Amino acid sequence: MNILQACADSNLFGPWFRRQASWNVWFVYLAVLFGLPLDDEQLALFRHHTGRLNPPSDPVTESWLVVGRRGGKSFVMALIAVYLACFRQYRHHLQPGERATILVIAADRKQARMIMRYVRGLLTNIPILSRMVKNETAEAFDLNNSVTIEVGTASHRSTRGYTLAAVLCDELAFWRTDDSAEPDYAILDAIRPGLVTIPGAMLLCASSPYARRGALWDAFRRYWGQEAGPLVWRATTLEMNPSVPPSVIDEAMSRDAVSARAEYLAEFRTDMEMLLTRESVAECVSPGILERPPMGHARYAAFVDPSGGSADSMTLAIAHAHGDDAILDAVREVRPPFSPEAVVATFAAVIRSYGIRSVTGDRYGGEFPRELFRRHGVEYRLSEQNRSDLYLALVPAINSQRVELLDVPRLESQLVSLERRTSRSGRDIVDHPSGGHDDLANAVAGALALAPSAAKAVVMVGAIGGYGNCGPISWSEV
Secondary structure: OOHHHHHHOOOOOHHHHOOHHHHHHHHHHHHHHOOOOOOHHHHHHHHHHHOOOOOOOOOOOEEEEEEOOOOOHHHHHHHHHHHHHHHOOOHHHOOOOOOEEEEEEEOOHHHHHHHHHHHHHHHHOOHHHHOOEEEEOOOEEEEOOOEEEEEEEOOOOOOOOOOEEEEEEEOHHHOOOOOOOOHHHHHHHHHHHHHOOOOOOEEEEEEOOOEOOHHHHHHHHHHOOOOOOOEEEEEOHHHHOOOOOHHHHHHHHHHOHHHHHHHHHOOOEOOEEEOOOHHHHHHHEOOOOOOOOOOOOOOEEEEEEOOOOOOOOEEEEEEEEEOOEEEEEEEEEEOOOOOHHHHHHHHHHHHHHOOOOEEEEOOOOOOHHHHHHHHOOOEEEEOOOOHHHHHHHHHHHHHOOOEEEOOOHHHHHHHHHOEEEEOOOOOEEEEOOOOOOOHHHHHHHHHHHHHHHHHHHHHHHHOOOOOOOOOOOOOOOO
């Protein structure tokens, strides 16, 4: 039984497709995906959504869906996962005791739970399929045909080691992790070897589009409209799901047309770009150096990104200048939950160990960070530059390799993830992507920006005989 027959059968998936007209375009996509014949009307839809003339004659092993928000992607991913798990046999490709895995990767836990509910509904509400379930956990179903359907979140570490019959990646344009600067590429690289064992194993990546970067944009740029290579299907929300009220999209367009065109019209955004490339940041990293100890002849600058301890980390960075270069010496990050008072006490001790008596930060929290640092003998100064200005000033320094960074993968990931956007006023704004973090990157950008000013202060003091208890400072040492 092919997937369209299963969707039409009242004893199988049929009850979920009573309003069949609203699923017509999805049925065309499923027919193309599984190499089923198309009539003339379906062929016209295929050409419109793929830019190709001729549909593939065999089942597709790799496909990319660029579909607007609320287009039905997550439910269709669950449907395909259940169909592949229940209606295909993989035992003859497996070793004794080995299981074939249908792996569904979601952007976050909330999305993973939603897909799992769809999978559970399809399996447990169909008697013939429910009898196949041997074991159910919060994240997986083990079936009696040596197949497991497993749903997880984006991580290149947790996706290794499987024998994969299919991998379905949901909303990969919005995958965010703290351990990889480019999580979509890292995860795809980790899973591809697991698809080799079973012939015809399928890789399906679906997402509403975002910026013109990452694996989704790369696949669209390279393969949409091409007769060969992976199948790329692009469609708006209403094309895939006509039941969405057009007024919802109209209201979104009136609020923010650029964002709405990406979310509902499946257009990649042109108003944002990566601030820094992975290669330029990597060139500035000092391999294997996690921290540089204080040196008596250097004048250090400290920058802190405060947090109340609820959602964001509280971070500290210390840097100094050497000639025209800014050198990062130490970073600290405390992730929530935490006590702000305890973190400030720890940070103040680190700051004083580098001979610093003041720290710079933003206006977050009003008097709260100033009072806490003051208790520990450290003056809290307000930054004259906002976050975007600090990041923009960092770009030429990194691109010209006038910065020496520490070997901290989380920092590298945050720097590479930074986005430059153009506001309605025409001004460049730099920030982390939606769902991401930049607490560590912000503190580092601030410390590196302050380092040259700190070095100039050393020159002035050295000219009159010394700084603190460090002894006389010569121009050559500076």
